[in-house]
Amino acid sequence: MIRVEDLHKYFGDLEVLKGIDETVEQGEVIVVVGPSGSGKSTFLRCLNRLEEPTAGRIFIDGQQINSPEIDINQLRQETGMVFQHFNLFPHKTSLGNITLAPMKIKGIAEEEAKQIAYDLLDKVGLKDKADTYPSQLSGGQKQRIAIARALAMQPKVMLFDEPTSALDPEMVGEVLDVMEDLADEGMTMVVVTHEMGFAREAGDRVLFMDGGVIVESAPPEELFNNPQEKRTQEFLKKVY
Amino acid sequence: MLNIGLIMEKIADIKAILPFLLKGAVVTIKVTSLAVLMGIALGTILGLARVSKSKWLKSISKAYIEFFRGTPLLIQLFILYFGLPNLGIKLSPYFAAVLGLGLNSGAYVGEIVRSGINSINKGQMEAARSLGMSYPQAMRYVVLPQAIKRVIPPLGNEFIALLKNSSLVSVISVKDLTRQSRLVNSRTYQTFLIYISAAVIYFCMTFVLTRLVNYVERRLSVSD
Ligand SMILES: Nc1ncnc2c1ncn2[C@@H]1O[C@H](COP(=O)(O)OP(=O)(O)O)[C@@H](O)[C@H]1O
Numbered sequence: 001m002i003r004v005e006d007l008h009k010y011f012g013d014l015e016v017l018k019g020i021d022e023t024v025e026q027g028e029v030i031v032v033v034g035p036s037g038s039g040k041s042t043f044l045r046c047l048n049r050l051e052e053p054t055a056g057r058i059f060i061d062g063q064q065i066n067s068p069e070i071d072i073n074q075l076r077q078e079t080g081m082v083f084q085h086f087n088l089f090p091h092k093t094s095l096g097n098i099t100l101a102p103m104k105i106k107g108i109a110e111e112e113a114k115q116i117a118y119d120l121l122d123k124v125g126l127k128d129k130a131d132t133y134p135s136q137l138s139g140g141q142k143q144r145i146a147i148a149r150a151l152a153m154q155p156k157v158m159l160f161d162e163p164t165s166a167l168d169p170e171m172v173g174e175v176l177d178v179m180e181d182l183a184d185e186g187m188t189m190v191v192v193t194h195e196m197g198f199a200r201e202a203g204d205r206v207l208f209m210d211g212g213v214i215v216e217s218a219p220p221e222e223l224f225n226n227p228q229e230k231r232t233q234e235f236l237k238k239v240y
Numbered sequence: 241m242l243n244i245g246l247i248m249e250k251i252a253d254i255k256a257i258l259p260f261l262l263k264g265a266v267v268t269i270k271v272t273s274l275a276v277l278m279g280i281a282l283g284t285i286l287g288l289a290r291v292s293k294s295k296w297l298k299s300i301s302k303a304y305i306e307f308f309r310g311t312p313l314l315i316q317l318f319i320l321y322f323g324l325p326n327l328g329i330k331l332s333p334y335f336a337a338v339l340g341l342g343l344n345s346g347a348y349v350g351e352i353v354r355s356g357i358n359s360i361n362k363g364q365m366e367a368a369r370s371l372g373m374s375y376p377q378a379m380r381y382v383v384l385p386q387a388i389k390r391v392i393p394p395l396g397n398e399f400i401a402l403l404k405n406s407s408l409v410s411v412i413s414v415k416d417l418t419r420q421s422r423l424v425n426s427r428t429y430q431t432f433l434i435y436i437s438a439a440v441i442y443f444c445m446t447f448v449l450t451r452l453v454n455y456v457e458r459r460l461s462v463s464d
């Protein structure tokens with residue numbers, strides 16, 4: 001589903017990604033962990049080209065996405081992204097947040113877009129918040145709306161960048177539940193998170209990133225209980 | 241002691257000069273309104289160019305804004321009205337006035353639009369783009385609707401300043417409120433009365449404009 005070959009990313013002179021090779025199968029749920037500044041977000045953002053890769057190749061569904069011929073907007077419709085700080089549109093209701101892109105990009109009629117939106121609101125458990133503006137939602141609710149918004153474009157892949165890091169602890173669960181449901185439905189997901197519970201429950205594989213490379217990659221139990229690399233061991237000891 | 245006779249006389253004087261001043265006020269309103277429209281159109285383009293990715297657009301817009309903000313409006317009007325004829329381009333006073341005020345206002349509006357757009361969190365553009373919106377779509381449906389609310393108060397200030405600055409067009413023979421006042425003055429020498437009346441009329445116009453801006457501001461902020 002996703003294949004990354006020798007991906008490099010520089011910000012000016014700073015090399016943030018130093019050669020990433022990775023393959024994500026259809027329906028696989030990949031959890032990315034690693035210290036702050038190790039390049040997790042940059043890696044994720046290269047996958048929908050919110051950051052432009054400096055070198056290397058990225059394929060999604062067999063199509064090379066970092067080539068000049070690709071329609072970047074088409075690509076992004078197929079890869080949904082969820083941000084740490086939600087980035088909901090404050091001037092739109094929950095419903096408006098979800099229907100905006102399908103209506104404006106795909107040209108779906110309002111009634112149909114609303115129907116899709118209500119189904120998604122139902123899925124994330126917020127049907128009663130359809131007409132609420134983001135400023136009146138809790139963090140957990142905002143993030144669930146943000147997930148619904150991304151799903152409304154019917155993406156093939158979902159990217160999550162620390163979706164629960166900005167939440168109060170009591171709201172983390174409700175968001176992870178939605179993500180686990182999504183994983184159960186077979187969505188291909190790449191999730192940057194330090195929620196070990198989620199990784200064990202829903203993750204097929206955990207990648208440990210440090211210093212711009214993937215240091216180790218293994219199923220959750222293996223990586224958490226029996227890390228092979230010294231850097232992984234040190235990181236896990238510090239964090240968990 | 242109140243001198244009823246004198247007061248009656250002054251009221252009669254005001255009645256005599258008022259039609260001339262109001263005629264000028266209409267011209268002031270017309271010239272300013274057209275310049276405001278031009279300023280909004282031009283300023284939006286300049287502001288968008290200023291935040292675009294194109295280096296070229298950015299520097300043109302920046303140079304434009306710096307030139308018009310860094311030189312006196314009076315000189316800009318002189319160039320348009322008295323200078324251009326040397327190059328064989330002759331503009332009517334009204335056209336030169338609207339053009340001069342509009343070009344000048346565009347620079348200020350451009351700066352306001354730029355800072356309005358920049359005040360919107362970058363995450364908004366990213367979220368819109370991540371859904372598959374093109375840059376223009378993201379601007380139109382996500383960034384600008386939010387920026388517009390922040391832009392209204394400084395824009396209001398700019399247009400109030402523009403209305404007052406429009407008195408400068410009197411020197412390029414536009415018969416606005418200021419020029420009408422001077423014309424009446426040269427005939428009647430009721431100097432104090434005339435200029436106080438002109439000030440009151442200007443004040444009424446800026447007062448109405450201020451209320452209008454406040455009203456729009458309140459209307460736009462309902463969704464927050
Ligand atoms: N737009 C940017 N410009 C310059 N440096 C950046 C930019 N984005 C990220 N970086 C740098 O790249 C490195 C990796 O950042 P990031 O991918 O956000 O790490 P992580 O998500 O693992 O914390 C950091 O050193 C960060 O300062």
Ligand SMILES: [Mg+2]
Pocket residue numbers: 040041042162
């Ligand atoms: Mg990050």
